[in-house]
Amino acid sequence: MSDAIKLEKVILAVLVRNEPGVLSRVTGLFTRRGYNIHSLAVGPTEDIRVSRITIVIEEAEERLEQVEKQLHKLVDVLKIVNLTNAQRVERELALIQVNGEKRSDILQIVDIFRAKIVDVSPREVMVEVTGDTEKIDALIQMLDGYGISEIVRTGKIALARSNQ
Amino acid sequence: MAKTGAEVLVSTLKDLDVEYVFGYPGGAVLPIYDALYGSSLKHILTRHEQGAAHAADGYARASGKVGVVIATSGPGATNLVTGLANAYMDSVPMVAITGQVQSGLIGKDSFQEADVFGITMPITKHNYLIKDENKIEAILKEAFYIASTGRPGPVLVDITKDALMNYVSKSGSKQRLELQGYRVLKEGHPRQIAIARKLIKEANKPLIYAGGGAQDASKLLLKLAENFNIPVTTTLMGIGAFPGNHELNLGMLGMHGTPWANLAVQNCDLLIAIGARFDDRVTGALNKFAEKAKIVHIDIDAAEIGKNVPAYVPIVGDANTVLTELIDDTRLSHKDWILEIQNFEFPAQTAKEPKRGDCVNCTEPNMHFAELPPPCRQKDSVDPKVVLELASSLFKNQLIVATDVGQNQMWAAQYIKIEKPRSFITSGGLGTMGYGLPAAIGAQLGRPKEQVVLVTGDGSIQMNIQELATIAAYNIPVKVVLLNNRVLGMVRQWQTIFYNGRYSQTCTGSIPDFCALANAYSIPSLRVKGLDDLDEFKVALKAEGPYFIEVAVDPDESVWPMVAPGASLCEMFHASKAPTPSWQRGQNDE
Numbered sequence: 001m002s003d004a005i006k007l008e009k010v011i012l013a014v015l016v017r018n019e020p021g022v023l024s025r026v027t028g029l030f031t032r033r034g035y036n037i038h039s040l041a042v043g044p045t046e047d048i049r050v051s052r053i054t055i056v057i058e059e060a061e062e063r064l065e066q067v068e069k070q071l072h073k074l075v076d077v078l079k080i081v082n083l084t085n086a087q088r089v090e091r092e093l094a095l096i097q098v099n100g101e102k103r104s105d106i107l108q109i110v111d112i113f114r115a116k117i118v119d120v121s122p123r124e125v126m127v128e129v130t131g132d133t134e135k136i137d138a139l140i141q142m143l144d145g146y147g148i149s150e151i152v153r154t155g156k157i158a159l160a161r162s163n164q
Numbered sequence: 165m166a167k168t169g170a171e172v173l174v175s176t177l178k179d180l181d182v183e184y185v186f187g188y189p190g191g192a193v194l195p196i197y198d199a200l201y202g203s204s205l206k207h208i209l210t211r212h213e214q215g216a217a218h219a220a221d222g223y224a225r226a227s228g229k230v231g232v233v234i235a236t237s238g239p240g241a242t243n244l245v246t247g248l249a250n251a252y253m254d255s256v257p258m259v260a261i262t263g264q265v266q267s268g269l270i271g272k273d274s275f276q277e278a279d280v281f282g283i284t285m286p287i288t289k290h291n292y293l294i295k296d297e298n299k300i301e302a303i304l305k306e307a308f309y310i311a312s313t314g315r316p317g318p319v320l321v322d323i324t325k326d327a328l329m330n331y332v333s334k335s336g337s338k339q340r341l342e343l344q345g346y347r348v349l350k351e352g353h354p355r356q357i358a359i360a361r362k363l364i365k366e367a368n369k370p371l372i373y374a375g376g377g378a379q380d381a382s383k384l385l386l387k388l389a390e391n392f393n394i395p396v397t398t399t400l401m402g403i404g405a406f407p408g409n410h411e412l413n414l415g416m417l418g419m420h421g422t423p424w425a426n427l428a429v430q431n432c433d434l435l436i437a438i439g440a441r442f443d444d445r446v447t448g449a450l451n452k453f454a455e456k457a458k459i460v461h462i463d464i465d466a467a468e469i470g471k472n473v474p475a476y477v478p479i480v481g482d483a484n485t486v487l488t489e490l491i492d493d494t495r496l497s498h499k500d501w502i503l504e505i506q507n508f509e510f511p512a513q514t515a516k517e518p519k520r521g522d523c524v525n526c527t528e529p530n531m532h533f534a535e536l537p538p539p540c541r542q543k544d545s546v547d548p549k550v551v552l553e554l555a556s557s558l559f560k561n562q563l564i565v566a567t568d569v570g571q572n573q574m575w576a577a578q579y580i581k582i583e584k585p586r587s588f589i590t591s592g593g594l595g596t597m598g599y600g601l602p603a604a605i606g607a608q609l610g611r612p613k614e615q616v617v618l619v620t621g622d623g624s625i626q627m628n629i630q631e632l633a634t635i636a637a638y639n640i641p642v643k644v645v646l647l648n649n650r651v652l653g654m655v656r657q658w659q660t661i662f663y664n665g666r667y668s669q670t671c672t673g674s675i676p677d678f679c680a681l682a683n684a685y686s687i688p689s690l691r692v693k694g695l696d697d698l699d700e701f702k703v704a705l706k707a708e709g710p711y712f713i714e715v716a717v718d719p720d721e722s723v724w725p726m727v728a729p730g731a732s733l734c735e736m737f738h739a740s741k742a743p744t745p746s747w748q749r750g751q752n753d754e
Contacts, residue, residue, distance in 0.1 A: 016345075017344075017345065020293065021281060021282070021285065021293070024282065024285060025285060028285055028286055029286075032286050065470060066467065066470070066471060069466050069467035070467050072466070072467070073465070073467055074290075074345070075289075075290040075310060075343065075345055075346045076345060077345045078344050078345040079345070
């Protein structure tokens, strides 16, 4: 085994021109240079010509500067904001399909986490939860014992708080 | 009168001052070729799209202008891939225009359809897919701007056939966001420049390490070196940025660098990198590279700084702008340091050299004409170094050299002295065999008043030998110097040193008869088999049109010195076999 390299988790908000292929450019860059993407969320912004990609990456500290510099070289990248150390709000959304045999237990857990039941079928319930990654991880851990059949997560989005 | 997309494309190229385009027609670009018909734009028809791409690249390197290449959809465009990757690695400004199938046919596996936009994304500085004829002019101008500014690079513009055929309306839609994300920092940070200047004045053993990014800053590089009396080493890409015969020129550094350059790197206390990127072929073992030195790194690409080696003083900016600020009227001497370099004692390390007749038991007997002996028993040969030095001096070092990849390239880099920038045209980063011949064509068209000499090998030239037809068709006066050792020399050299002389698949044998082949293309030829033929060799080099000169080289000739991959620059094999350094050459002349 090689020496364990300390990986840093970093949240980058990457504002890009809303042009065809722009997501490929960003993810292709990560593949080509061997950077690890932990999660990625993309969507439109207040300006229809601009999209926002929120990327959570895990990288050795000395490589993080390279990641940002390489991203900046992409012509379609307008701006990069490193939110890792910023005052921010971050959210992730998850839908969890879980075995509904012990429905009342599940309802209780859902309540504690301020999650929601969004669909019920004879055998399963679907839970919707938003929050930071740790909260969603914790809920999943709690529901795991009842039998989770499917999970979908959006990946983290984050926005810096405006200055007081 | 309304114009089609293709007609707008051709007129835009003319607006952009394009003189030559290199290309090859096909179904999807028929509208462009129709618009070229009777146009004053000069089109060079190569015999393969890869040739067109390398020719555009060679043209760009020699002239400093943007090289333009056109290819059709599908196979035409995929044939450009190597050429684009090559230009991207060496930061060459190029615009590739490819046809794409009609927009309605995209994604349906149509005839000659390939996802060229997707394929070329990682090997271009930027690329586009145009489906709207109204965007052609604006995007083409943007492509030229991106290709030629900042750190240059290739840009590909893929255009659907319907966009090329449709009539452009006057009120072209302007929905796109302009280039807000593309910024070119020209001026270096004044504080960093001040620190660098202070370090230079304090240093006892400074050294300049100049790369391809210094080619257009050669005047200021000379001033920096002369004012402060700092020795200079250039990379393969930096050859010509500093005069080859200058006393301060230590020659190339790295794997096949000179011992003076490599030992100077390892002993300097300040390394000033200008437009260089600390490639593994240059640095050897990274953790041992320039161990005693503080590094000042000047580069226009911020991502290059700190990528491989941490910079003590990072300066992001254009070499000319930064050097203008950096240089002042102070005169420094560094006499002791220069004497130290000139009197370095080399390590006496030797590597295995091939034993004559090692490959007598050739496993590929059918590689030879029955009547010809295998290469290792070839009787007549000439030392390639003698031939190259002769060519160099014949043109008083004022020639433009294009090379292929392998031993021919390294010998050319070591033994031909290039005095002017943009005059050593070689595939550095990608190491593309087959680059030389088409690149020489482009270089000769880009600098018609100077002589281009191609130095190539029997392996490399066969990878794009069809371009002899282009040379003949346009009567392009390139002089081809083929160093024919009948083996893949560089790979064979590695097999000698690292693989115990097991010459697996590196014998190309005596096929073909190159001189006869050149004649078949109606190019005159000469075979140089011994020193007696050198007078004829000089005449051929000075001939008016193209000439094909085959030089018989012993397959056991190796490129020395050599630093094994991953070793430190101090650990050179056969350092004593280096080319004569500039300061000793000067003495010999007197």
